[in-house]
Amino acid sequence: MRALCDAGQRHPSRRGSGSFVQELLHAIFTLRQDGGSFDREDHREYDEAATAHEARNCAELYPSCQQSIYELDF
Numbered sequence: 001m002r003a004l005c006d007a008g009q010r011h012p013s014r015r016g017s018g019s020f021v022q023e024l025l026h027a028i029f030t031l032r033q034d035g036g037s038f039d040r041e042d043h044r045e046y047d048e049a050a051t052a053h054e055a056r057n058c059a060e061l062y063p064s065c066q067q068s069i070y071e072l073d074f
Contacts, residue, residue: 002062003029003069004049009058010070018070025069 007029016023031050052061058068 001045001049002058002065004031004046005052005058005061006068006070007031008050008052022070022072025072029069 003025007026008031010026015026018026031046049062052058059065
């Protein structure tokens, strides 16, 4: 969930500035931004994680995940 949050939080000006693996992880964990959402109620937590950055820090929201996908050294 933190990866979805981090990907949603990344400022557009920072895109393309990470390593190949970081950019690949960003692409994988970025949800559609067309205003759509998951249909099933039990999948909506993914939408919430991807937009959670608007309210709080991702590290605070998901403390069980120690690292951001942008802090990984590859």
